[in-house]
Amino acid sequence: MPGAGAVTRAGAGPGVATEPLGIELPVEIAGVRLKRPLVLASGILGTHATLMERVARAGAGAVTTKSAGPSPRGGHVNPTCVDFGAGLINAIGLANPGAAAEVALVEQTRAALAPLGVPVIASLFADTVESFARVAETLAQAGPDLLEVNISCPNVASEFGEPFAASAESAAAVTAAVRAAVDIPVIVKLAPNVPSIGRIAAAVVDAGADAICAVNTMPGMVIEHESGLPVLANKTGGVSGPALRPIAVHAVYQIARAVDVPIIGTGGVSTGADALEMISAGATAVGVGSAVYYEGVGAFTAILSELAEWLEGHELTLDEIRGRAHREMTWPEPATPAPVPDAGHGT
Amino acid sequence: MTVEKGPPGDGPVPALAATSRGASLGPTLPRAYRVLDVIVENYRTCTLRLDGVMQSDPGQFAMVWLPGLDEKPLSVQRDDPLSITVAAVGPFSRALQQVPPGGTVWCRGPYGNGFVPLGDDHLLVAGGYGAAPLLFLARRLAAAGMRSRVVVGAATREDLLLTEAFEAVGAEVHMTTEDGSAGTTGLVTEVVAPMLRDDPPTGTYACGPHGMLHALRGLATARGLPIQMSWEAYMRCGVGICGSCEHEGMLLCADGPVLDDAGQPPARGRS
Numbered sequence: 308m309p310g311a312g313a314v315t316r317a318g319a320g321p322g323v324a325t326e327p328l329g330i331e332l333p334v335e336i337a338g339v340r341l342k343r344p345l346v347l348a349s350g351i352l353g354t355h356a357t358l359m360e361r362v363a364r365a366g367a368g369a370v371t372t373k374s375a376g377p378s379p380r381g382g383h384v385n386p387t388c389v390d391f392g393a394g395l396i397n398a399i400g401l402a403n404p405g406a407a408a409e410v411a412l413v414e415q416t417r418a419a420l421a422p423l424g425v426p427v428i429a430s431l432f433a434d435t436v437e438s439f440a441r442v443a444e445t446l447a448q449a450g451p452d453l454l455e456v457n458i459s460c461p462n463v464a465s466e467f468g469e470p471f472a473a474s475a476e477s478a479a480a481v482t483a484a485v486r487a488a489v490d491i492p493v494i495v496k497l498a499p500n501v502p503s504i505g506r507i508a509a510a511v512v513d514a515g516a517d518a519i520c521a522v523n524t525m526p527g528m529v530i531e532h533e534s535g536l537p538v539l540a541n542k543t544g545g546v547s548g549p550a551l552r553p554i555a556v557h558a559v560y561q562i563a564r565a566v567d568v569p570i571i572g573t574g575g576v577s578t579g580a581d582a583l584e585m586i587s588a589g590a591t592a593v594g595v596g597s598a599v600y601y602e603g604v605g606a607f608t609a610i611l612s613e614l615a616e617w618l619e620g621h622e623l624t625l626d627e628i629r630g631r632a633h634r635e636m637t638w639p640e641p642a643t644p645a646p647v648p649d650a651g652h653g654t
Numbered sequence: 655m656t657v658e659k660g661p662p663g664d665g666p667v668p669a670l671a672a673t674s675r676g677a678s679l680g681p682t683l684p685r686a687y688r689v690l691d692v693i694v695e696n697y698r699t700c701t702l703r704l705d706g707v708m709q710s711d712p713g714q715f716a717m718v719w720l721p722g723l724d725e726k727p728l729s730v731q732r733d734d735p736l737s738i739t740v741a742a743v744g745p746f747s748r749a750l751q752q753v754p755p756g757g758t759v760w761c762r763g764p765y766g767n768g769f770v771p772l773g774d775d776h777l778l779v780a781g782g783y784g785a786a787p788l789l790f791l792a793r794r795l796a797a798a799g800m801r802s803r804v805v806v807g808a809a810t811r812e813d814l815l816l817t818e819a820f821e822a823v824g825a826e827v828h829m830t831t832e833d834g835s836a837g838t839t840g841l842v843t844e845v846v847a848p849m850l851r852d853d854p855p856t857g858t859y860a861c862g863p864h865g866m867l868h869a870l871r872g873l874a875t876a877r878g879l880p881i882q883m884s885w886e887a888y889m890r891c892g893v894g895i896c897g898s899c900e901h902e903g904m905l906l907c908a909d910g911p912v913l914d915d916a917g918q919p920p921a922r923g924r925s
Contacts, residue, residue: 352905354897361903373897385725386717388891389762390682399896531760533686536721600895603908 328366328608330615332625334591336569337492337517339426339452341368341592344614344625345582345607348573348596349374349430349455349496350399352604356415362599363425366607368592372416374401374430374457375409375446377438383541391529394548394575395597398541401432401460406445413449426452428494432460436471439481440488447489454491456481456516459498459523460545472498472523475510486515494571496520497558499551504558505565512566520571520594521558525551548597551575556588563589563630577601579613589630682893684719684760690735691755697812699741699783700751701731708736708761712791713768713861713884713912717892719760720749727889727907729787729861730764739786739816765892766911769882770920771795773856777849778804778825779842779870781862785815787884788861789823796823803828803849807842807862811835843869850877859912860884875915882920884911 334344346369352358353373362370382402388395403409413429420427429451433439443454458471458481471477482495495511497504499522508519524545531538555574562570572585573594582593598606618624687704694700708716710733718738719725724746731739738761742748753759769791776795778788785806795802802823807830808814814836820827828845829837838844842862849855850873860870861884874881887899887906894908902917904910914920 351895352897355900355903357903358897358900358905382890384723385890385892386684386719388893388896389684390893392683395893395895397891397896399890402890402896402898529683531684531686531721533758534721534760538683538719540724597895600891600893603894 328611330366330611332611332615332618334368334569334625336369336494336571336592337453339369339492341426342424343368343611344586344592345611346428346571346573346592346594347371347607348594349428349457350397351596351599353430354412356412356419359416359427360419360423361604362607363420363423365604366611367425367595369426369428369452370416370420371428371430371455371594372409372413372451373403374432374455374460375403375406375442376401376432377406377434377442379403379405379408383539386538386540388544389529389538390548390600394546394550395600396527396529396539396544396546397524398539398544400541406431406442409446410449413446413451417450428453428455430455430457430496432457436477436480436484440484443485443489443493447491451491453494453518454485454489455494455496455520456485457496457523458482459496470498472496472507473501475507478507479510479514482511482514482516492517494518494520496523497562498523499525499554499558499574503561505561508562509565512568516568518569518571518591519562519566520573521562522551522555522574525554547575548600549575549577551597552581552584556584559585559588559590560632563633576610577606579610579615579617582610582614583617583628586625586629587632589633591629682762684717684725684762686758686760687736689753689755689757689759692751692753695739695815698743699739699815701737701739702750702753702759703732704736704738704759704761706736707734708764709733710764710790711768712794713787713859713882714764714766715787715911716761716763717765718750719762720746720753721760723749725892727765727892729790729884731786731790732793733764733790736761739783739789741783766907767909767919769859769884769912771798771800771857771859772880772882774800775856776800776802777846777855777858778802779846779858779860779862779866780804780806780815781842781860781866782808782813783815784861784863784866784884785820786861788859789816789819791859792820792825793823796825802826803855805830805842805845805849807831807866809833841869842866843873846870847873850874850879854879857882871915881915882912883914885913886911 349371359370382400388397429446431442495516527546552575559572569591572590577598690703710730715727802825804825858881867883890898899906
């Protein structure tokens with residue numbers, strides 16, 4: 308048996324053999340039908356078609372390939388990811404083979420997932436507005452169902468030294484450039500650490516975004532006390548997992564008030580209840596990332612099963628619960644005044 | 655956005671996990687260990703014995719961190735006290751070897767799935783540095799009073815690793831060298847093939863270069879014998895999310911590094 312304290316995961320590993328689930332809870336993102344509302348978040352297992360096929364068989368309705376940039380990047384040295392107790396912090400450094408090589412990965416993934424009816428989202432990043440457009444054009448050759456424009460990675464800065472997602476103007480400029488370059492529906496992935504994410508969402512939708520993915524990881528730092536040094540080789544990284552969830556839910560809630568495009572709510576979802584929370588905030592689909600650390604790819608199966616069971620038990624549909632956090636409750640006025648406690652009574 | 659139906663609570667409420675299932679994997683930040691002593695194993699390999707325990711299965715690995723330099727996955731050679739055998743192959747491993755007794759290294763883990771012994775007659779096949787996790791396994795098997803044969807292969811006599819340590823735990827040790835400077839001349843398969851034919855073990859466990867593992871898998875499966883192999887790949891996150899260590903559809907850091915002949919994590923409780 309594993310030693311006490313061993314890091315083992317209930318749903319890890321042998322989940323490979325699972326067949327595509329019978330559960331269907333279809334949603335639509337920019338005209339693309341997802342049989343199930345869970346999306347593999349970018350940066351998680353998106354490096355190989357084999358791994359994305361496992362995720363699809365475990366219950367994902369769509370998968371996102373690891374963000375590709377203009378040229379190959381080796382990424383940071385280790386440590387690149389640690390569990391700090393309330394979530395993960397990572398700085399992989401956008402390791403990727405470059406857009407030209409990524410085309411083959413997207414093609415292989417499409418081929419592997421087509422029989423399962425699971426669409427592929429190709430994620431991309433770049434360091435200039437023009438470069439975003441060129442990378443999008445390159446990836447479009449592979450025919451992904453959707454493009455995810457990652458303007459929010461903490462590792463990539465615009466000429467002003469901050470992520471493109473940090474201002475409405477730069478976010479819109481990237482979106483418009485990509486929109487003009489390709490015919491594929493465009494999802495823009497936003498950063499949580501902005502003063503008004505609703506304003507940025509409105510700007511990218513005005514610039515042509517077909518959907519929003521919210522949110523990317525939250526910048527953070529973990530210092531190992533004995534050495535007194537940041538544990539990540541990159542020193543700073545992105546916080547994900549349970550610690551990110553309320554931040555992501557808030558962002559989705561704000562975006563849902565600002566725009567009328569589908570939202571892929573991403574950040575710390577690892578249970579059916581978490582997914583319901585995200586959909587209640589206004590998400591059409593739910594991104595799943597760090598949950599794979601906690602439970603392996605079986606996390607998709609667990610979240611989906613719990614979500615489906617809850618909906619069935621309540622005789623509700625996804626459409627009926629989407630955005631319900633935005634409603635104002637009204638309670639009937641009492642027909643007769645409630646009895647007032649007999650204040651002066653007793654000893 | 656509007657919602658037609660009332661708040662939850664109207665109907666039967668299926669049980670839902672109210673909170674994230676996560677955050678229960680225990681502390682996984684690197685932990686500081688002091689080096690007790692450093693044992694020289696051969697001209698470029700040594701073992702660091704550390705002043706703490708990392709309860710592990712043979713085949714599991716620790717992420718070993720030298721702040722400001724790098725962090726690498728290294729097999730647990732012994733879990734109490736935690737001991738790591740490292741060959742000097744690059745800047746990180748050379749720096750690790752130079753940490754003096756009393757100095758500090760940081761480890762987190764254990765990670766991955768290790769070997770799962772099958773039956774009571776075992777064959778361990780080590781190529782090069784692959785000897786480290788197999789010594790841990792041999793020690794566990796010896797403690798359980800079971801027979802172990804160990805085949806240790808290397809390029810030359812100088813490259814052979816941990817052969818005396820295997821003998822010290824009571825294993826039957828066979829050596830092979832490619833240049834014939836010790837033991838049988840050739841690759842480990844020269845010795846393993848007749849063993850599998852004439853005196854087949856109940857379980858075979860291998861760690862070493864991928865070419866060796868492929869060859870051994872071929873030999874074992876041709877005879878219908880189970881084999882478990884520890885594979886190697888560059889690891890980034892070490893915890894099963896980044897995808898860097900993909901191997902035949904498996905994540906070596908989380909599903910592996912030990913996989914069975916079917917390419918799956920070895921099933922526990924099967925013997």
